[in-house]
Structures are given as C-alpha cells and as structure tokens.
Amino acid sequence: MSGSTPTQPLLRIESFSVSYGAVEAVHAVDLQVEPGEVVTVIGPNGAGKTTLLAAAMGLLPSRGKLYFDGDPLPRIGVEAMVARGVALVPEKRELFGEMSVEDNLLLGGFSRWWRGERDQRARMDEVFAIFPRLQERRPQLASTLSGGERQMLAIGRALMARPRLLMLDEPSLGLAPLIVREVLQVVASLRDHGVSVLLVEQNARAALQVADRAYVLEMGAVALQGRAAELLHDRRIIDTYLGLGGRKAEAA
Numbered sequence: 001m002s003g004s005t006p007t008q009p010l011l012r013i014e015s016f017s018v019s020y021g022a023v024e025a026v027h028a029v030d031l032q033v034e035p036g037e038v039v040t041v042i043g044p045n046g047a048g049k050t051t052l053l054a055a056a057m058g059l060l061p062s063r064g065k066l067y068f069d070g071d072p073l074p075r076i077g078v079e080a081m082v083a084r085g086v087a088l089v090p091e092k093r094e095l096f097g098e099m100s101v102e103d104n105l106l107l108g109g110f111s112r113w114w115r116g117e118r119d120q121r122a123r124m125d126e127v128f129a130i131f132p133r134l135q136e137r138r139p140q141l142a143s144t145l146s147g148g149e150r151q152m153l154a155i156g157r158a159l160m161a162r163p164r165l166l167m168l169d170e171p172s173l174g175l176a177p178l179i180v181r182e183v184l185q186v187v188a189s190l191r192d193h194g195v196s197v198l199l200v201e202q203n204a205r206a207a208l209q210v211a212d213r214a215y216v217l218e219m220g221a222v223a224l225q226g227r228a229a230e231l232l233h234d235r236r237i238i239d240t241y242l243g244l245g246g247r248k249a250e251a252a
C-alpha cells in the first residue's frame, strides 16, 4: 500500500512574480496542480494569466520558486520543463498552416523522436482516439481547418509529446459556445489518460464547469481560490464573472 506515502503536487509555484520592466504583472502567486487534477486560472483581460503561464513554462523570467514532482527546479527554463513532461498550448496556436494535420502532429512528437523514442505513429492513433475529427482531416492543411479543429490540432500536437502536465492558454478563444464545451470536455477527460491540466480561461463558466479547482487572478494576484464546483455558486464569482446567466442559474 502506498497509503503512507504523501503524494507531491505535480507542479507547485510559490511566491511567483513576473515583471515587464518596472511593471509587475504577476505578484507573489502561489499555485499548485496535483497529479490527475484539472486546475483553472480565470480572470479578466490583463489579469496576468498568460504571463503566469508563460513564466511557469520558463518562457519569461520570474522570481519565486517552482517545484515539479516535489523537486525544486533551480533554474526555470523551457528545456527543463519540456524534459519534465510539461507542454504548453500558447494563446497563439502556432500551427504550421501549410502543413497537413498529420505532419503538424508528427512535429509535436519530434522531441521524443530526437530522444530515440519511435512511437509517434502509435501515439498519433491515441490522439486520433481523443480527437476523431482530426483523423478525418488527417491530410488537410492546418490553415484550412475551422477554429475548433485548429484548437483540437494544437492540443493534439502538444499531446504528441506525452506530457504529464498540459498547460493551455484560453483554448476557448474565438470558438462558438457549443465548440467551447466540446473542447473543454475533452481537455477535462485528459485526466483519465494520466494528464494533469492547467487551464487558463477568460470563459469562467465553461472553465469552472470542467475543472476540479480554480484560482481567480485579478491584477496579477490570486483574489480567490477553491473547488471549481463551489466557486460556480460563489456570489462574488457570479456577480463579477458569470453575469446574468449565473444569477438565473442560481435562482433556478
């Protein structure tokens, strides 16, 4: 039995601050993602969500501490994060428009191929099982995909690296409400495939509906945190982020 072994958070950041020149965009944020958890960071435009994610991935310099699997990372760099099994789907999806769906996916598996792990075809089949729509569009150029399909391809490409932690920056951006739900439900189902998720979203309702826990970021700091299901019914969240639909839902 492993009952006596305390599980370490997969990702833990402590007193994390990020500045652009003299302006501090993220102040002393503490956040953690447990193995198998879907954690969302919600907050308004300019709250620092993208900045927090980019710094946690090692793409921006930060102050504070970052632990992965309980180990402190002395230098937070993107190579170290990738080597630990972290993948980021950035706000700008950065697909290769003139390449097919299949080739975009294979490129996502390139770092593993480089390390001598030749399981890209099998992995691609697993990604197709998660996103059957991508399989149907296998030869299609990425630039001709719909917005929702492009989002699925960006996530699928990140999954090709077999991440333990997938970080997503606003996967709902620009998508119709039905597609938002479809994409976020698939994102949440990744925990059944052993992938933990850190999901940054402006679409608070959709994110809280699929996440286990949530942090509300306002002006670079954590204003509120808790179980996602509880925050969906929190008066402050309803008034500020969920709007009329939230009040109706609560009254119902």
Ligand SMILES: Nc1ncnc2c1ncn2[C@@H]1O[C@H](COP(=O)(O)OP(=O)(O)OP(=O)(O)O)[C@@H](O)[C@H]1O
Pocket: 020, 025, 043, 044, 045, 046, 047, 048, 049, 050, 051, 052, 202
């Ligand atoms: N490269 C940069 N140089 C200077 N300031 C920046 C830079 N990038 C972001 N900022 C500022 O940092 C703050 C946080 O921006 P960030 O993009 O992290 O917010 P966000 O929560 O992701 O917003 P959105 O929901 O609009 O994507 C904003 O005030 C923004 O203007």
Ligand SMILES: [Mg+2]
Pocket: 049, 050, 051, 091, 169, 170
């Ligand atoms: Mg952003």
